[in-house]
Amino acid sequence: MEPAAGVTLDNNHRLTPKELQYIIRWNSDRCKRCGRCTAACPVKAIEPTVRVQRMTFSEGPIPKPGAQRRVVHAISQVTDPERACVGCATCTLVCPNEAIEPELNERNKLLHYKNKGGDGYKRGGRRNDPSISVLDRLKFTRISMLTDPALDAGRHEFRVRSLLGRVLPPEELPLKAVDGKLIVDSAADKFIPPVREIFPIMIGSMSVGALSPPMWEGLAMGVAYLNEVEGLPVVMASGEGGMPPRLLRSRYLKYFIIQIASGYFGWDEIVRALPHMVEDPAAIEIKYGQGAKPGDGGLLMAQKVLKLISGIRGVPQFVDLASPPTHQTKYSIEEAVAKMIQSMSMAWGFRVPVYPKISGTKTARAVLNNLARNPYAAALSIDGEDGGTGAAYNVSMDKMGHPIASNLRECYLDLVKQGKQNELPLIAAGGVGKRGNLAANAAALIMLGASVVSIGKYIMQAAADCFGDEHNRCNLCNTGKCPRGITTQDPKLYRRLDADKVALRTVEVFKAANVELKKIFAPMGRSTELPIGMSDGLSIDDKAMAERLGITYAC
């Protein structure tokens, strides 16, 4: 409608900062108006503006008015929801005078407005749930002191390792004794599945494209360092979107799990690199789902598809790259998984473990039971609802998916029923290290039945200082405006990030996790092998959870 005659509309339909999730607290007295905050704000949520201060005063014994008027420059918060402050605090970071910071507004109504143009709110990050997760509620309650050998993590040397790949039971291994030594009986003509011994925490799939070059390379270099220098066999999954050709041709390839997902991006390049590979990859991961956004596909926006992505993914520049929620040639569990595992195994001569990754779901057991019968299936990776993502609909992130703890547990117990718990490793992910307790969360999952635990957000926070948290802080991963330079293809932003620092932090994180895992396992009397499924060591302070997980209740 038209404005009434002779008026100018002012605040009609304008929001106050109270509606927004973060309110900028700016201190005029401290501010020197240098503009660093406004220059650095990734979403232009703050802008320099002009304010009038006017005061009428009266001096002397009788009313004698005067007026003082000052026009000053100020920093003001933009209340357009599309430019709403995301709380990243880059302003605080760059402010030389501690004059500005975003403050979480618990009473915000941001979600009421994030649907401009009739599209749902999309963002990156994780499920915004700051409550204490089940993983963080699990306690290690079986402490060995006098009942069985208690170990000292600092004093006793023991290795924390896991197996990735299908482990045949001893009686099925085609071995024979010759001159007192066990050798493979080639006459038995039996397939021995490939198995890798790895550190039980791996870096989960984050693609070249989702991550910036220094972030991806930093992680990759850290992984190489951990293996080559520290002797810690950490592996990292590529995510969908190909692999840098230089890495494919290098001997470091053996530390990487290559992912294939529904978009098959970069796979022609990978296939072409096959004859040049000097090492096999650690494994192949077939992505069917992602814990953070079950049923939601991925989209790498055209603006990110520059020379680098184009080269690595084998696509033209400046096009949208969609990874659909489903594989186009998938018809049933039997058919789809079996043929994918066959194809991928065949590509490397059945020398590389191949396993599918699914979202945490009530149907995980069905998938698992299928895999248990597939001799080529190397593992099952389950990504719980607390996983992270570079881009998804908020509704998918916040509301879709299954928590990892009970999902993993029921899968493991299914394997136990079949007597196959030591055969088919389960990889668990989703919310590991959510509150910084990487080793404890990992140990808890291992004791619930995981052979390997996969991390994503945690390493971004720990290795690259990602601002994101469970209060929707930052979460700009999908916009290409990541202020830390982690999830952007804009050199102006990603050149803030030092790949060497990321690598160093990655090394520190895994070294520390190794120490901490020992600190957990040693007092529980475990040293020589990973306590996979050792659920008698776990308790939780909630009866229902204890019952669901099949562990004891402790309070």
Next chain:
Amino acid sequence: MRAKTIKKKVEVKNKKSEVKAKKTTTAKTTAKATAKKAAPKPAAKPAAKKAAVVQSAIKKPAPAPAVRIPQMKGVALSHPAGKAKKTPMVAASAPKPLPAIEKRQDGSVLVRGLVGGQRTPSRILEEQIQQLVQEGARNLTIVADGQHGIGGRIWPRSEKVQITIEGPAGQRVGSMGFDGTEIVVRGSASDDVGWINCGAKITVLGDVTNGAFNAAAQGILYVQGSGGARCDTMTKRNPRFDPPQSWYFRNVGDSFAEFKAGGIAVVCGVNPRNPENILGYRPCVGMVGGTIYFRGKIEGYSERDVKLLDLSETDWEWLTTNMKPYLEAIDRTEYYGELTRSIDDWKKLVAYTPQEKAQKKKYQIDIKNFRKVAWEKEVGQGGIFAEFLDHDLTLLPYVTTGKDRRNVPVWANDKYAPPCAAGCPSHIPSHKRATLIREGKLAEAISLVLQYSPLPATVCGTICPNLCMQSCTRGRLDAPLAIDKLGKLALDIPAPRKADPTGHKVAVIGGGPGGMSAAWQLALKGHTVSLYEASAKLGGKIEMCIPHERLPQEILQKEISRFTELGVKLHLNTRVDQKLFEEIYRNNEIVIVAIGAHQPRKIAFPGSDQITSAYDFLRSVNMGSAPDLKDKKVVVIGAGNVGMDVAIEAYNCGASQVTAVDIQKPAAFGKEMQAATAKGAQILYPKFTERFDPAAKKLYFKDGSSIDADVVFMSIGDVPVLDFLPPDVHVEKGWLQVSDLGQTSDVKVYGVGDATGLGLVTHAIGQGALVADVVHYQMAHAPRAPEVKQQIAYERIKTQYYEACKLEFEPNAEGNRCMSCASCRDCRMCENTCYEQAISRVDLGNGRFEYVVDENKCIGCGFCAGICPCGVWEMVENV
């Protein structure tokens, strides 16, 4: 007092349970082994002899003691009766057993731990020893049978207390031993020899098993053989005393010296069990103090905790000096020469100091180096992505300058149109008038408008609804700039100077505002313009249809005469028909059709033939032949601005009541509406007319209602009469079809004003000027579309700088009231605000200037854009 306390502690311990001594076979076998291997001939003899003694002591149980063991008064009282009973005090069998305690002539005492086949409990043996020492015994020989802790806890006295242990000693020989106590174990000892040693000198003539010297704080341990696992762990040094010493002749077992916090350990490495590794697996984990001297090969140690060094002269002196008494004690003096042959045979392990640990590199190779020597060596120079990256492989700060800025400021002076100019259909840039006023050029400011309109006093100053003022940003603060009044001031200004003649000929058909505007602009540009007007006067509908009350005739006439002075060839009273059009078309390069809309539109319904059109009525009024409407009730069908003019004139002609009806919300607005309603005009809507009954003097509506109507005027618009145009010029639904630039389907023919669609006078003037521009460029063979500037967003104008005021109109004051939207007012606010001092003003001469940015200083903060009063600075993405 002190002694009492300790005694109590002992009692408490005794009460708990008898800790059974570990009678291991290890002790036996190691003893044997020591005897065989450790001491090759000729040195083997004494050892072998002693070992034999030990063996016999074990194998041949001594007879049970005949006499009751004397009980110490105090101690005995403290024992619970039941427990005391359990202890076999009296031998049961007949053969006379050897006594438990045998005092010898030389003052020494023999204590038997196995009496009559019954092992003396550790508690009793301890009591016996303590009692004997208290009674003055200083030389005791204990024939042990695995009792716990023999020889410890003997409080220091003036004389030495010597204790010789024969037979299998139990665990923790000499534990908590004091200085002044000297213990010799004739054979091997079990675990934890010298546990928490507080000064005793303990010599073991055999091996020690696991945990020897654990937590020792003072004293000496001499071992003739080897040590088991975890020897010398947790030893410490109390600064009040000499550090503890432990000497191992052969080698030690795994996990040696864990958490060692002080003391000196010496491992001589003679005839070691594992010649490849005399310190066992992973020694020194957690070691924080003390020194380990060793001689022989090792296979690693906890590098995190200790460092391997050569011996210094001081070390060597200490070692060689203290070696002698050690070798004497273990009866191996013959090895002195071999062991002190060379300082180079020895090494030492010492703990890193906390400072050293803090300074120690946490990584074997730093990441930068790893990148160089491992990563890039394997994946290639610049890393895995280098082949795809175009930029420098360097880091950038968060706040950047130059090409690395995310956004850059642009001094977009006059890039956008101010709201006044954008809102004005004639595109008159009123802000430029304000600029001229501020510069003190009032006359120029007032005459500027003539560049845009030939009729500023008439239109801007009088009849125009002044959309410019409705848009004016200043209006948001107090009142809009008085553009109407400024326009009126141009009334007496002569026409601007014409450009030199170009020789180009243009015809304009129609002398209304559209035609006049086009002719005016073309004439000013030096073109030859012929204007054809059907009536006798210029001005079109302004002249014919606008009530004189609203437009005083002298204003219009004055502006018309200024127009005529410009030299446009006027052809008044010349109605253009097909024939004339063809001629005009032939004789001119361009023909502009601006004939207006003069044919009233009518709707047919019963009685509509009795209705006069607004056009005819208004024209008759202005021609001086107005009808008499005295006391008549007048209804106007159509409540647009023309309808309002009809209402005004109807009242002027004496009407008692005028009602305008419309089928929708009235389109009338502004001055027309105000003037009409002021006179009493009513507006009714929505009303769909059904019929007019002149006899009943009623107008009926489709909703069944009716209204009294003596006279009805139809004011639903007019349409042009375009029958003179050739078919090549496309007309649709009665209107001349033109492009955005005013061009018809014939490239030579343009259309302007109401002939193309009804609009305001200012629209016609704007279109005339636009077409003149387009035509001008077309004739110059440089066709182009005139630039249409986007209107600047209001938010960009910082009205906060201005204070609301209550000024009467005064031309000179308007200059400062104007907010100079989108046009730099040269206030230097940006220059003063820029923290980085990146903005400077550059004088270009002739009063021209610009503001420039030093990109090496600018960080792209947007302050200039955020605070610019005029909204001139804008931030654009830096790509």
